[in-house]
Amino acid sequence: MSTFDSTLLNDVREVNLSYLMLAQRLLRENLAAGMFRLGFDADVAEIILNLSPAQIVRLASSNSVLCAFRLNDAQLLNSLTHEVLGGVLQQAHSTILMARQETVSA
Numbered sequence: 001m002s003t004f005d006s007t008l009l010n011d012v013r014e015v016n017l018s019y020l021m022l023a024q025r026l027l028r029e030n031l032a033a034g035m036f037r038l039g040f041d042a043d044v045a046e047i048i049l050n051l052s053p054a055q056i057v058r059l060a061s062s063n064s065v066l067c068a069f070r071l072n073d074a075q076l077l078n079s080l081t082h083e084v085l086g087g088v089l090q091q092a093h094s095t096i097l098m099a100r101q102e103t104v105s106a
Contacts, residue, residue, distance in 0.1 A: 009063050017060035019067040023048050024056070039068070 001009075026034035027049050035045050051059065059066070 012063060012065055013061055016062060016066045017057065020048070020051070020056045020060055024051065 023034070023038055023040075026037055027040075027045050028034075031045065034040070035042070038045075040048065
């Protein structure tokens with residue numbers, strides 16, 4: 001394995017660990033809001049909430065990125081990257097689009 005591959009795998013594992021720790025924190029602070037922000041259903045949220053630190057580290061050690069990039073909708077990406085609506089209205093529009101995306105994929 002090259003140094004580049006090794007560095008890349010370490011970066012993936014670091015992203016996984018950060019994501020899992022953030023997910024647990026979001027869910028603990030506000031379950032409903034955390035589930036919405038993360039795109040989790042109740043079963044996944046419960047599993048993430050119940051992971052021990054050792055389980056989180058073990059899961060984070062995967063060589064695959066565990067989090068999904070939910071911004072795979074061109075309309076949503078355009079709304080986030082262009083100053084079409086501006087400010088609070090742009091944020092509200094993006095939130096609506098993300099909520100719609102979750103119900104379509106569920």
